[in-house]
Amino acid sequence: MAGRDMDGWVIVVTGASTGLGRAIAVETAERGAKAVIINFASSVDEANETAKQVAKHGAEPVLVQANVADDEACKQIAAAAAPYGRIDALFNNAGITKFAGNHADLDAVNADDFQRLYAVNVIGAFQMVRACRSLLEACERPGAVVNTSSVAGVMGIGSSVPYAASKGALTTMTLSLARALAPKIRVNAVCPGFIDTPWFERSVGAQGVERMRQGVAERTPLKVASSAEDVAAAAVFFASTASRHVTGETLMIDAGSHLGQAPLGMR
16 A cells, blocks of 8 residues: 555546456545546446445545447546546556457357457547546646556467457557657556456356466466455556656566466576
8 A cells, every 4th residue: 555645536447346446446545536436337236335435435436337338438437527627547447358268269259259349448448548538638747547458468368369359459559548648648557367356256157266266376476366456556556656657568467477487597
């Protein structure tokens, strides 16, 4: 924790009903945010729980149900922050996937899968930046955009080929926007590996998640499976003034799994 270094800030978090999005929303509230715009697509009860946790730390939660794949919905999310006069940080965390772990099975995915994932994971993030641009530029300091990408987009691994491709595109877009929107807006990305959240459990079941958790902890150099709070801490760092001279960066948060098994002398 870094105390209340976000005192009075206005925060927007997409995909904030559970998991990493909730952890980001709560941490920014703990650090002094005045208002947290909590976007969610469908999980009303879970979004309300996020709002309760944000309010408990003294921030004003503002719930907005909207799908970031829809440009008008992105404008609606931005409009929820407009009464505050600015956005200090936008966290583009909304994301979806298609589970098809055998990347060699090219028939396991189709064009619709690519288009559906790109609509949320890439286009949605772009539309959110566009909708929030003027409010981000209204900050005294450079506004911050933090994109939730993935190690899948760096290493070509993960739940499916369309997912890896979409996250690779998001990482590249992070660089493009960091260059284009400077000096008024900073744009960075976090690239998590496995995150121990309900997102995985809904897809592979409780037993499947437990096997994944144990496997990740055994394979990573740090011998841990990262929690949502672990990754949120890094994401919030990118929004904070501690990273005020950082833009166009991607940070892999995977307990070192990207290092592989090659000896140091071979890297």
